[in-house]
Amino acid sequence: xxxEKQFQISVSPHLRAKExxxxxxxxxxxxxxxxxxxxxxxxxxxxLALVFFTAFVAVISEALFQFIAKRPITISDGSAAVAGxxxxxxxxxxxPFWMAAAGAVVAVVVVKGLFGGLGFNIFNPALAxxxxxxxxxxxxxxxxxxxxxxxxxxxxxxxxxxxxxAAPSYLDLFLxxxxxxxxxxxxxxILIGAGILLIKGIIDWHAPVAYVGTVFLLxxxxxxxxxxxxxxxxxxLGAFFMATxxxxxxxxxxxxxxxxxxxxxxxxxxxxxxxxxxxxxxSILFMNCLTPLIDKYVRPxxxxxx
Amino acid sequence: MKSFPRGIxxxxxxxxxxxxxxxxxxxxxxxxxxxxxxxxxxxxxxxKVGDEVVEGQxxxxxxxxxxxxxxxxxxxxxxxxxxxxxxxxxxxxxxxxESQSTEYRVQSTDQRDLDELTPEEIRKIVREAGIVGLGGxxxxxxxxxxxxxxxxxxxxxxxxxECEPYIxxxxxxxxxxxEDVVYGARAIAKAVGAEKIIIGIEDNKPDAIxxxxxxxxxxxxxxxxxxxxxxxxxxxxxxxxxxxxxAVLNREVPSGGxxxxxxxxxxxxxxxxxxAEAIRFGTPxxxxxxxxxxxxxxxxxxxxxxxxxxxxxxxxxCGGLAEDATKIIMGGPMMGLAVxxxxxxxxxxxxxxxxxxxxxxxxxxxxxxIRCGRCIKACPIGLMPNFIALYAKIKDWEKTEEYHVADxxxxxxxxxxCPSRINLVQYFKVAKRELQIRKAVCR
Numbered sequence: 001x002x003x004e005k006q007f008q009i010s011v012s013p014h015l016r017a018k019e020x021x022x023x024x025x026x027x028x029x030x031x032x033x034x035x036x037x038x039x040x041x042x043x044x045x046x047x048l049a050l051v052f053f054t055a056f057v058a059v060i061s062e063a064l065f066q067f068i069a070k071r072p073i074t075i076s077d078g079s080a081a082v083a084g085x086x087x088x089x090x091x092x093x094x095x096p097f098w099m100a101a102a103g104a105v106v107a108v109v110v111v112k113g114l115f116g117g118l119g120f121n122i123f124n125p126a127l128a129x130x131x132x133x134x135x136x137x138x139x140x141x142x143x144x145x146x147x148x149x150x151x152x153x154x155x156x157x158x159x160x161x162x163x164x165x166a167a168p169s170y171l172d173l174f175l176x177x178x179x180x181x182x183x184x185x186x187x188x189x190i191l192i193g194a195g196i197l198l199i200k201g202i203i204d205w206h207a208p209v210a211y212v213g214t215v216f217l218l219x220x221x222x223x224x225x226x227x228x229x230x231x232x233x234x235x236x237l238g239a240f241f242m243a244t245x246x247x248x249x250x251x252x253x254x255x256x257x258x259x260x261x262x263x264x265x266x267x268x269x270x271x272x273x274x275x276x277x278x279x280x281x282x283s284i285l286f287m288n289c290l291t292p293l294i295d296k297y298v299r300p301x302x303x304x305x306x
Numbered sequence: 307m308k309s310f311p312r313g314i315x316x317x318x319x320x321x322x323x324x325x326x327x328x329x330x331x332x333x334x335x336x337x338x339x340x341x342x343x344x345x346x347x348x349x350x351x352x353x354k355v356g357d358e359v360v361e362g363q364x365x366x367x368x369x370x371x372x373x374x375x376x377x378x379x380x381x382x383x384x385x386x387x388x389x390x391x392x393x394x395x396x397x398x399x400x401x402x403x404e405s406q407s408t409e410y411r412v413q414s415t416d417q418r419d420l421d422e423l424t425p426e427e428i429r430k431i432v433r434e435a436g437i438v439g440l441g442g443x444x445x446x447x448x449x450x451x452x453x454x455x456x457x458x459x460x461x462x463x464x465x466x467x468e469c470e471p472y473i474x475x476x477x478x479x480x481x482x483x484x485e486d487v488v489y490g491a492r493a494i495a496k497a498v499g500a501e502k503i504i505i506g507i508e509d510n511k512p513d514a515i516x517x518x519x520x521x522x523x524x525x526x527x528x529x530x531x532x533x534x535x536x537x538x539x540x541x542x543x544x545x546x547x548x549x550x551x552x553a554v555l556n557r558e559v560p561s562g563g564x565x566x567x568x569x570x571x572x573x574x575x576x577x578x579x580x581x582a583e584a585i586r587f588g589t590p591x592x593x594x595x596x597x598x599x600x601x602x603x604x605x606x607x608x609x610x611x612x613x614x615x616x617x618x619x620x621x622x623x624c625g626g627l628a629e630d631a632t633k634i635i636m637g638g639p640m641m642g643l644a645v646x647x648x649x650x651x652x653x654x655x656x657x658x659x660x661x662x663x664x665x666x667x668x669x670x671x672x673x674x675x676i677r678c679g680r681c682i683k684a685c686p687i688g689l690m691p692n693f694i695a696l697y698a699k700i701k702d703w704e705k706t707e708e709y710h711v712a713d714x715x716x717x718x719x720x721x722x723x724c725p726s727r728i729n730l731v732q733y734f735k736v737a738k739r740e741l742q743i744r745k746a747v748c749r
Contacts, residue, residue, distance in 0.1 A: 006646050007634045008667050011732040013718030014639040014660075015316065015471065021676050021725040077673070119674035119726075251679040251692060300688040302710055303548060304561040 025078030027202055028241075031193035032085045035237065038176050038186035042147035043093040047182050051088040053097055057104040058084025065113045079118045083107045086126035086241060089183025090234060090281070091133075093145055094152075099137055103129040123288045124248045127238075127281050134281075144179040153179050156232045158277040173231040184234040194240035203244040206256035207263075211239040214264020222272055235267065238280035248288045255291075255298040262287045307509060309539035310549040313686045314719045316471050316542050316640075318510065322606045323474040323599050328482055330593075330610040331623050333380050335405050337614030338390055338651040339365065340398040344438040345445045346372035351401055357384045358406075362590050364434075365401050374446040375436045379592035379612035380405050393617075393636045393643060393650045400651070403614070418585055420493050425451075428497040428585070435584035436591045436654075441465060441476075441545070441574035442637050444655040447581065450573065451497040453566045460569045462500040463554055464491045464578055466507040466514060467538060467545030470638025473658045475595040476575045478608045480507070480514035483579045484521040486586075490578030491533070493585055498571050502532045505575070506554050508540040542640065543717040547572045549686050561713050591654060598624045602631030602661030611652050617659055618648035633667035635660040640718040670727035681720035681730060687713050691720035691730045698733035703744065706737040714738070 040048035062080035066073045075081075084104050091100055107129035112121040134141045146153050156178050159165045168178045176186025183190070197203045212230050219229035230236070239260070243249060249259050263283045270279025342348035349366030353359055359378040366376040382405035389397040418431070433448035453459050464487065468476040480487060487505075495503045507515050515535055522533045536554050538544050548559050550572060557568040565572055573581075576595065583589045592613055599606035604625030611620055617634065621627060635642040636650075637657055652659075681691035689710055697705035714734045721730040 007644070007648075008632050008669070009644045009646050010633070010667075010669060011729050012639075012641050012643070012716075013722050013731065014633065014635055014642065014644065014662065014667070015718075015722055016670060016727065017723050017725075019725055020670075020727065021673055021678075024676075024678070024725055079676075117674065119676050246676045246678040251677050251690065252682055253679075256679075295693075299690060300682055300685070302561060302689070302713065303552070303687045304558045304563065304713070305688070305710075 022077050024202055025082055027197065027200055028082050029078055029085065031196050032082070032089065032183070032241065034189040034193035035089055035183035035186060036085065038189035039089065039093070039182040042176055042185060043145070043182060047093050050091065050093070050095065050097065050100055051085060051182065054088035054091070054100045054104045055081050055084035057101045058087070058108045061105045062108045062113065065109045066117075069113070071117065074118065077118065079112075080108050083112065083125040087129050089237060090126060090130045090181045092141060092143055093182055094143055094150075095140055099133060099140060102136075103133045106132050119247055121247055122291075123285055124242050124245050127242055127285055130281055131285060146179055147177050147185070155179050155277065156228070157271065160228065160232075161271060161277050167225070167228050167232070170227060170231065173228065178232075181234060181237075184237040187231050187236050190236045190240055197240075197244075203240070204253065204256065206253050207243040207249060207260035208239040210257045210260025211243050211263045211267075212236070214261050215267055218264065218268040222268070224272070229271075233271070233278040234280040238284055239263070242284050243287075248291060250291050250294045250298065252295070252298050252300060255294045258294055258298065259287050259291065262290065307539045308536060308553045309541055309544065310552040310686055312684055312688070312719075313541045313543060313549070314684050314722060315540075316722075318540070319471045320474050320477070320510075322472075323597050323608055324477055326474075326478075326606075326608050328478045328595050328608045328610050331612070331615065331620065333405065333612055334615045334619050336616075337379050337403050337612060338400045338616065339376050339379065339403065339614040340390070340392050340400040340651060340653055341366045341376060342398050343376060343444060343613070343654040344374050345443070346370065346374070346449070348399070349373065349376055351387055351399075353384050353387075353401060355384050355387055358382070359384060359403060362592060364436075364590070372446055372449050374433065374438050374448070376401075376613075377436055377590040377592050378403055379614050382406050391647070391650055393645050393653060393656065395643065395645075418588075420489065420496070420585060423493075423496070423585070425497045425499065428493055431584050432497075432581055435580070435589070437577060437580050437584060438591070438654050439574055440576035440580060440594060440654065440657070442641070442655050442657045447573065447577055450571055451494060453498055453571070457566045458569055459498040459500050459566060459571055461502045461504060461555060461571075462491065462495045462498060463550055463570060463572045464503065464505040464575055465545055465547070465550055465572055466505050466511070466518075466575045467550060468511075469508060469540075469542045469545040470640055470642075470658075472599050472660050473597045473638050474599075475597045475608055475657055477511050477514055479576050479579050479595055480511070481517055484517045485525065486579040486582035487518065487575050488521050488525055488533070489586065490580070490582035491573075493581050494571070494573055494578060500571065503534070504554055505535045506538050506544075506550050507535060508544055509537050510540040542719065543686060543715070546686065546715055546717055548715065561710065594652070594654065594656065596620070596652060596656050597658045599658065600635075600661040601663045601666065602628050602633070604628055613654060614651045616648065617645070617650050617652065620652060620659060621648060621661070627661060628663065630663040630665075631661045632664045633662040635662065640722070641716060672728050673726040675726055675728060678725060680723040680725065684719040684723045686717060686719060687715060689714060691734070694737065695728055695730050695733040698737040701740075703737060703740045706734075707741055711737045712741065
């Protein structure tokens with residue numbers, strides 16, 4: 001019998017899991033729609049427009065950058081959209097569109113693209129861009145408004161820690177009816193989104209639980225209200241959506257615990273001993289720097305190792 | 307339930323063949339018997355072109371200890387001895403036999419009683435029968451049956467996990483030849499001096515567990531090894547030697563060591579059955595059970611096939627290929643080898659011929675690692691596959707060694723879960739080879 005047909009050759013394994021990088025990113029986008037919806041509810045349609053605009057600019061600038069740099073255009077992987085939405089959710093509701101656009105370009109081109117693109121950036125693109133925006137336009141980046149009305153006011157953390165005034169009720173903090181960045185105010189919306197990612201196995205609990213837990217314990221230890229501490233500022237958004245970023249946090253579960261712990265310590269230090277009312281942004285960026293070190297020393301237990 | 311850390315859950319796809327009894331395929335007119343079918347040294351031919359051979363006759367002999375002879379699987383005339391295509395990917399010196407009209411039968415006179423055999427005699431029978439690890443690894447069995455004097459073997463584990471998807475050959479052997487499996491296990495235990503025999507079986511094969519349990523109770527032997535069955539969690543790679551030892555005994559083979567370093571010998575159920583046949587009937591290893599399956603095969607089956615039968619004929623026995631058959635895999639989908647043609651012989655290590663259709667054989671484009679850590683969570687050895695691949699890509703072999711690439715068992719869990727579709731196992735194979743070459747050069 002003659003067999004002329006040549007069959008396809010490839011390396012093993014010949015089975016692959018269904019989930020790929022692209023589907024993961026779009027699940028993250030889906031999860032972020034919950035805090036986005038909360039932002040729209042509390043801060044109006046302009047807030048919604050700002051989120052979509054920032055995401056749009058992020059995607060377009062990634063495509064342009066990759067085109068100019070003669071790299072394959074990978075906007076369909078969803079990572080630029082995630083960076084754009086995340087950045088927008090950390091911005092004040094009244095920030096001018098052009099500043100948000102500048103932030104999106106910085107996030108995608110400077111923080112990610114110039115470092116080699118997806119997988120090679122050291123810093124969380126959204127957070128690094130936010131830090132640069134804060135340094136560039138400090139007034140616009142710290143002008144906050146009350147929910148449902150365009151009246152400027154301070155964030156709860158600033159009220160309590162710097163002005164020593166009364167905090168909003170736990171219910172308001174949980175639902176999100178307080179001043180703050182677009183996506184950070186509603187703990188409920190963040191937990192719904194994060195819950196979906198946890199159930200899907202896209203993020204794991206180690207970093208967020210270590211982060212929130214550390215802040216809770218240290219805040220109690222310092223004699224402050226721990227529940228207020230974990231539900232105010234950008235802690236929830238940062239813990240569940242930024243301290244869980246694959247690229248810029250450790251790869252092992254143990255490493256992720258350490259990462260969360262470090263973020264928690266840094267956040268409390270900045271909040272109660274530093275010059276800023278909030279420290280989530282810088283804490284995570286700081287721990288991003290330590291990620292390669294953690295990955296170098298924290299390794300899984302080798303089978304048959306000593 | 308007992309298991310090992312990490313690993314992955316797969317869709318097992320065994321339903322197509324798990325209830326089909328093993329069917330013996332008629333002897334083919336022509337067989338191609340590669341002179342090397344196992345790990346270790348190749349065989350020298352004992353026959354020349356034109357010789358008449360009888361089924362079961364030894365036609366290739368290994369000069370070194372780590373080697374196993376090969377036998378004629380049909381009676382007939384040697385028509386060709388030269389390098390021919392082999393499922394392992396390169397050409398291997400092979401003996402081609404064409405059957406004559408007259409039918410010879412193998413003379414199976416050497417019936418022996420296990421209780422009267424010494425360990426040395428058992429080893430000799432196993433070696434002469436050309437038995438190698440039939441789970442696919444093909445390590446010569448008599449070598450494993452010869453532990454160094456300073457190693458005390460207390461436990462023999464018989465591997466009935468069959469954790470690779472699709473394959474049901476071992477499952478059927480446990481159901482249909484449980485007597486041989488138990489007999490063979492006792493023989494192997496006697497050869498290595500193990501006091502305890504444990505058959506490890508995944509919980510997705512309750513019928514096999516039941517069958518073997520009653521066989522152990524019913525069969526009496528003067529050998530005083532304790533015999534038990536250990537049900538294990540259905541998880542890949544439960545049947546990996548190291549994982550099986552960890553699951554059953556909670557012992558870890560030291561990095562770079564062998565199971566006998568922790569007092570264990572592991573043998574596959576098919577190997578045990580082959581040992582039983584060699585002792586009871588004097589039959590050398592000239593046939594083996596393979597599963598022919600996958601959506602690319604019209605009529606999937608478990609077949610008892612003579613070594614040297616061409617894949618094409620085996621597939622023909624199973625109704626031929628479906629129209630969209632795209633990929634042929636020897637072995638399971640996780641560790642098996644893709645082959646480019648059906649013009650290859652079934653060898654001792656062929657556990658399965660798996661045919662995938664076009665959709666299943668999809669080729670993925672490799673993307674950047676996004677450091678999600680899934681490979682680390684999946685690796686049953688506790689490696690960091692992402693970093694090994696990173697260093698292998700830039701040819702930093704020392705770093706791959708530092709990350710213990712040599713401990714990789716190539717099970718494919720990491721590549722299976724990788725969302726960036728990185729061919730991790732391939733990088734590790736290359737790194738291991740490079741490190742081996744370097745070591746050879748340094749010596």
